[in-house]
Amino acid sequence: MYPLEGLLSLASTIALAALIDRPSAPRVGVYAALALADVYTHYSGFMLLGVHALLIAGYAVSRFRADGDVRVAAAGGIALAMVAAGYAPWYSHLFDSAREGVGHLPEPSWQLADLVFSAMLGLQRASDFWLAIALPVVGLGLWGVYKRRSDPYTVAVGAIALVPCIQLAYSIARAPVFDVRQASPYIPGFAFLLALGLLELGDYAADTLAQKRIGAPVSAAACAALALLMLVACADWYDRSPREDWRAAAAEVDGVAGPVYIWRGYIDEPLRYYTDRTFTAISPQGGSPPTAPGVPAALVLSHHAPDEEQAILREVSGAYAVGEPRTYVGVTVYPLTPR
Numbered sequence: 001m002y003p004l005e006g007l008l009s010l011a012s013t014i015a016l017a018a019l020i021d022r023p024s025a026p027r028v029g030v031y032a033a034l035a036l037a038d039v040y041t042h043y044s045g046f047m048l049l050g051v052h053a054l055l056i057a058g059y060a061v062s063r064f065r066a067d068g069d070v071r072v073a074a075a076g077g078i079a080l081a082m083v084a085a086g087y088a089p090w091y092s093h094l095f096d097s098a099r100e101g102v103g104h105l106p107e108p109s110w111q112l113a114d115l116v117f118s119a120m121l122g123l124q125r126a127s128d129f130w131l132a133i134a135l136p137v138v139g140l141g142l143w144g145v146y147k148r149r150s151d152p153y154t155v156a157v158g159a160i161a162l163v164p165c166i167q168l169a170y171s172i173a174r175a176p177v178f179d180v181r182q183a184s185p186y187i188p189g190f191a192f193l194l195a196l197g198l199l200e201l202g203d204y205a206a207d208t209l210a211q212k213r214i215g216a217p218v219s220a221a222a223c224a225a226l227a228l229l230m231l232v233a234c235a236d237w238y239d240r241s242p243r244e245d246w247r248a249a250a251a252e253v254d255g256v257a258g259p260v261y262i263w264r265g266y267i268d269e270p271l272r273y274y275t276d277r278t279f280t281a282i283s284p285q286g287g288s289p290p291t292a293p294g295v296p297a298a299l300v301l302s303h304h305a306p307d308e309e310q311a312i313l314r315e316v317s318g319a320y321a322v323g324e325p326r327t328y329v330g331v332t333v334y335p336l337t338p339r
Contacts, residue, residue, distance in 0.1 A: 001042050006185035008038040009048050009160060016052050016076075017156040020059045023075035032082040039087055043094060044182055047166045051159050053080060059152060140200040141193030158196070160189025191230060198222040244330035249300060250274035252326065252333050258295035261336075263312055267302050282315065283308075294338055303330040 012034035019027040035052070039045035056076030063069040087094075141158065148154040164183040202219030253260045254275045261280050262268055268279040279300075299316055301309055313322055313334070320336035327333075 002181060002184045005038065005042040005045065006188065008034060008041055009045065009163070009185050010157070010188050012038050012048070013052070013156045013160055014153065016055065016079075017153040019075055019079065020055065020072055020152040020156070023071040028075050028079045028082075032079045032086070035079070035083045036086040039083065040090070042182075042185070044163060044167055044185070046094070047163045047170075048160070049080070049083065050166065051162050052156075055152070055156055055159060056080070134194065137197035137201070138190065138193045140197035141195070142197075144196035144200045145193070154196075157192045158189060160186050161193055163189070187230070191227075194226055195223050198226065244270070244302060245328035246270035246331060247274055248328040249331040249333050252328075253277065253298045253300060256296060256298045256335075258297035258336075258338075260298045260300060261316065262300045263302065263308065267300065271300065282312065296338070297336040299334040299336055301332045301334070 012031060015027065015031040015034050019031050035045070035049060038048060053076075056072065060070070060073035060076060063072050138161075145155055145158040163186045167182065199219045202214075202216065202222065205218055206214050250271050251274070253271065254277065259280055260271075260277060261282050262271070263282060268281065271277070271279060297320060299312070299322070301312065316322065316334075316336060319339065321339055323335035323337060325332045325334050
């Protein structure tokens with residue numbers, strides 16, 4: 001869902017900027033459709049909606065003070081109301097997650113905050129040296145946004161970078177609902193701020209050296225180098241973990257007559273998606289799992305369980321003979337035969 005969330009967040013933000021620029025019924029409809037698709041893709045879309053609401057309010061006040069124009073306020077309010085109405089069937093799930101948090105996500109910490117800012121800059125394994133260089137450039141980008149505040153497109157795209165900050169703050173204040181990977185859809189906002197910062201840096205160099213002609217080439221070269229660096233880093237991030245073949249694993253366990261055991265409860269969600277089964281979560285803490293006498297069973301482990309794998313196998317071996325594993329790109333299925 002993260003690449004789709006990134007696409008929809010950027011598309012809905014640009015659609016909002018178009019609505020603010022020239023309010024009209026078609027632009028209201030386009031924005032509402034994209035924003036609704038965004039919040040249905042991932043809960044963090046509501047954080048983005050909060051940023052969008054602030055943009056609408058800011059530009060509505062500015063236009064009203066300038067010439068009494070209320071079209072931005074009216075169009076933006078109608079669009080947000082359409083999104084709110086369209087999400088009505090799913091509010092109970094949203095409120096449950098917001099209240100209880102997400103069990104497998106880490107508690108907020110300074111280390112998580114450091115990882116988040118590294119990830120938003122496109123480098124999940126960034127060094128402090130890179131952050132020391134990049135964050136001042138982001139600051140220059142924010143200055144560039146301020147200078148161009150009359151342009152809603154510039155301000156709106158730059159504002160995307162606020163979303164992970166809001167998510168992290170909510171996790172600290174209320175419940176753990178945020179992990180580093182959830183920063184990935186909002187990397188375009190930080191990339192945009194970095195690019196603006198480099199443009200400002202190029203203009204400063206041109207002014208300092210009294211060579212106006214070098215400003216644009218210097219900025220372009222810096223942006224190209226930055227884009228290459230971030231693309232390589234994002235590819236490294238993407239390739240670090242396997243994309244599990246849940247469909248194939250589910251097809252195998254769907255034919256098992258007895259219970260299917262899994263390690264860590266969250267991996268039952270993709271398995272349930274492809275099957276009608278229920279799954280029994282176990283942990284490597286000793287004791288035998290419940291058995292169905294004389295009925296074959298199965299154990300499913302994801303690639304996240306390397307350290308606990310042997311302990312889990314010892315746990316189930318008290319009741320079952322463990323057969324040869326079958327691996328499906330990050331998911332391992334062990335056939336279990338009753339002893």
